[in-house]
Amino acid sequence: MYNRLQYISQGESVEEQLYNIHQALDNGCDWIQMRFKHQKPKKTFALAEAIKFLCEEYLANFIINDNVHLAKQINADGVHLGLSDMVVTEARAILGRTKIIGATANTFEDIIHQTENGCDYIGLGPFQFTKTKSKLSPILGLEGYRSIIAQMKQAQIETPVYAIGGITLGDVNALMNTGIHGIAVSGIITKSDDKLEIITQLNEKLYGNIIV
Numbered sequence: 001m002y003n004r005l006q007y008i009s010q011g012e013s014v015e016e017q018l019y020n021i022h023q024a025l026d027n028g029c030d031w032i033q034m035r036f037k038h039q040k041p042k043k044t045f046a047l048a049e050a051i052k053f054l055c056e057e058y059l060a061n062f063i064i065n066d067n068v069h070l071a072k073q074i075n076a077d078g079v080h081l082g083l084s085d086m087v088v089t090e091a092r093a094i095l096g097r098t099k100i101i102g103a104t105a106n107t108f109e110d111i112i113h114q115t116e117n118g119c120d121y122i123g124l125g126p127f128q129f130t131k132t133k134s135k136l137s138p139i140l141g142l143e144g145y146r147s148i149i150a151q152m153k154q155a156q157i158e159t160p161v162y163a164i165g166g167i168t169l170g171d172v173n174a175l176m177n178t179g180i181h182g183i184a185v186s187g188i189i190t191k192s193d194d195k196l197e198i199i200t201q202l203n204e205k206l207y208g209n210i211i212v
C-alpha cells in the first residue's frame with residue numbers, strides 16, 4: 001500500500017525545486033510529486049531526471065504532475081492527473097498497469113468517474129483555501145470528506161484517498177478520522193524552518209502506532 005505522506009514539490013527554479021525535494025527526502029518523506037508548471041521542456045526534463053536520480057537514492061516514490069509522456073520517457077513511478085489533464089484510461093495505455101496513476105476529485109461523482117477509469121489513488125480536495133494553487137474547486141472542509149468517504153463505503157469503492165489543500169499539522173488527526181488513507185502537501189513542508197520536526201510529526205500522526 002502507498003505511503004501516507006506525499007510531498008508535492010515547489011520552487012520557481014530547477015535549483016529551488018531540487019533543494020526543497022532534497023530537504024523533504026532527507027527528513028523522512030518518501031513520496032515526491034514533481035509539480036513544476038509553465039516551464040520550458042528542457043528545464044522540466046532536467047529537473048525530472050535529477051529527481052529520479054535522487055528518489056532512487058532515497059528509495060522514494062517519484063510521480064510527475066500532469067505530464068504522462070515525461071513520466072514514460074524517464075521511467076518515473078507514475079503521474080498525477082487532474083480533471084482537465086489527460087484521462088486516466090489514456091495514461092494507463094501509455095504507462096502500463098504497473099505505474100501509479102493518481103487522479104483528482106472534488107465530488108463523489110468525480111471519484112466514480114476516476115475509479116471506473118482505473119486510477120490507483122484519488123487526490124480529494126481542496127480541504128481548505130491554499131495559495132499554492134489558483135482556480136481552486138469548491139472547498140470541501142471536514143464535512144465534505146466525511147460525506148464523500150461515507151458514499152465511497154456505501155458504493156464499496158476502496159481506492160485510497162489523499163486529502164489535499166491547505167493542510168496543517170493540526171488538521172491531520174481529524175482528516176484521518178474521516179477514513180482517508182493519507183495526505184498530499186506542499187506549503188506545510190516547503191515553508192517549515194524545521195523540516196525534520198514537521199515531517200516527523202506528520203508521519204507520527206499519519207501512522208499512529210502502525211509499524212512500517
Ligand SMILES: Cc1ncc(COP(=O)(O)OP(=O)(O)O)c(N)n1
Binds near residue numbers: 080085103122123164
Ligand atoms: C495528490 C494530488 N491531488 C490533487 C492534485 C491536483 O491536481 P490538478 O487538479 O491537476 O491540479 P494541478 O496540481 O495540476 O495544478 C495534485 N496535484 N496532487
Ligand SMILES: Cc1ncsc1CCOP(=O)(O)O
Binds near residue numbers: 132184185
Ligand atoms: C496541487 C493542489 N491541488 C489542490 S490544492 C493543491 C495545493 C496543495 O498545496 P498546499 O499543501 O500548499 O495547500
Ligand SMILES: [Mg+2]
Binds near residue numbers: 065082083
Ligand atoms: Mg494537473
